[in-house]
Amino acid sequence: MSKSSGREPRSVSFDPWSRSSDLERLITAGYELELTGDGYLLICNVPYLAFLDESRSVQRGIVVTKLELNGDVTTNPVEDHVAYFGEVVENV
Secondary structure (H helix, E strand, O other): OEEEOOEOOOOOOOOHHHHOHHHHHHHHOOOEEEEOOOOEEEEEEEEEEOOOOOOOOEEEEEEEEEOOEEOOEEOOOOOOOOEEEEEOOOOO
Protein backbone atom coordinates (compact mmCIF):
# COMPACT_ATOMS: atom_id res chain seq x y z
CA MET A 1 0.00 0.00 0.00
CA SER A 2 1.42 3.38 -0.91
CA LYS A 3 0.34 6.98 -0.94
CA SER A 4 1.83 10.16 -2.27
CA SER A 5 0.56 13.64 -2.84
CA GLY A 6 0.33 13.00 -6.57
CA ARG A 7 -1.83 9.90 -6.78
CA GLU A 8 -4.89 8.36 -5.27
CA PRO A 9 -4.55 5.63 -2.63
CA ARG A 10 -5.42 2.09 -3.54
CA SER A 11 -8.87 0.99 -2.51
CA VAL A 12 -8.37 -0.92 0.73
CA SER A 13 -10.38 -1.32 3.92
CA PHE A 14 -7.37 -0.25 6.02
CA ASP A 15 -6.34 3.37 5.39
CA PRO A 16 -3.83 4.78 7.90
CA TRP A 17 -3.02 7.74 5.64
CA SER A 18 -6.16 9.78 6.23
CA ARG A 19 -6.55 8.89 9.90
CA SER A 20 -3.09 9.83 11.11
CA SER A 21 -2.17 13.52 11.01
CA ASP A 22 1.57 12.75 11.16
CA LEU A 23 1.40 10.58 8.04
CA GLU A 24 -0.81 13.13 6.28
CA ARG A 25 1.80 15.86 7.01
CA LEU A 26 4.51 13.74 5.35
CA ILE A 27 2.33 13.24 2.29
CA THR A 28 1.54 16.97 2.12
CA ALA A 29 5.29 17.70 2.33
CA GLY A 30 5.79 15.63 -0.84
CA TYR A 31 7.09 12.34 0.50
CA GLU A 32 5.90 9.03 -0.93
CA LEU A 33 4.85 6.61 1.79
CA GLU A 34 4.66 2.85 1.49
CA LEU A 35 3.50 0.35 4.06
CA THR A 36 5.02 -3.12 3.85
CA GLY A 37 3.11 -6.28 4.65
CA ASP A 38 5.15 -6.78 7.82
CA GLY A 39 4.40 -3.34 9.29
CA TYR A 40 7.27 -1.14 8.15
CA LEU A 41 6.80 2.39 6.86
CA LEU A 42 8.98 3.42 3.93
CA ILE A 43 9.36 7.18 3.55
CA CYS A 44 10.61 7.76 0.02
CA ASN A 45 12.06 10.81 -1.72
CA VAL A 46 13.92 12.09 1.37
CA PRO A 47 16.54 14.68 0.36
CA TYR A 48 20.10 14.49 1.70
CA LEU A 49 23.39 16.16 0.85
CA ALA A 50 25.87 13.73 -0.71
CA PHE A 51 29.24 14.56 0.87
CA LEU A 52 31.00 11.47 -0.44
CA ASP A 53 30.93 12.49 -4.09
CA GLU A 54 32.70 15.54 -5.44
CA SER A 55 29.50 17.22 -6.59
CA ARG A 56 28.11 17.50 -3.05
CA SER A 57 24.70 17.43 -4.65
CA VAL A 58 21.28 16.84 -3.17
CA GLN A 59 20.29 13.20 -3.61
CA ARG A 60 17.15 11.28 -2.65
CA GLY A 61 17.00 8.46 -0.16
CA ILE A 62 14.57 6.32 1.81
CA VAL A 63 13.86 6.08 5.54
CA VAL A 64 12.51 2.81 6.91
CA THR A 65 10.91 2.54 10.34
CA LYS A 66 8.47 0.27 12.13
CA LEU A 67 4.95 1.67 11.95
CA GLU A 68 3.18 1.20 15.27
CA LEU A 69 -0.59 1.43 15.14
CA ASN A 70 -3.43 1.51 17.62
CA GLY A 71 -6.19 0.18 15.41
CA ASP A 72 -5.66 2.18 12.22
CA VAL A 73 -4.10 5.29 13.82
CA THR A 74 -0.37 5.75 14.45
CA THR A 75 0.82 5.29 18.03
CA ASN A 76 2.64 8.09 19.84
CA PRO A 77 4.94 7.68 21.62
CA VAL A 78 6.32 4.62 19.88
CA GLU A 79 8.25 1.81 21.55
CA ASP A 80 10.74 1.30 18.70
CA HIS A 81 12.66 4.47 17.76
CA VAL A 82 15.00 2.73 15.31
CA ALA A 83 15.01 4.11 11.77
CA TYR A 84 17.15 3.10 8.80
CA PHE A 85 18.31 5.34 5.98
CA GLY A 86 19.30 4.17 2.54
CA GLU A 87 20.46 5.69 -0.69
CA VAL A 88 18.25 5.22 -3.73
CA VAL A 89 20.29 4.01 -6.69
CA GLU A 90 18.58 4.33 -10.04
CA ASN A 91 19.39 2.03 -12.93
CA VAL A 92 21.33 3.84 -15.63
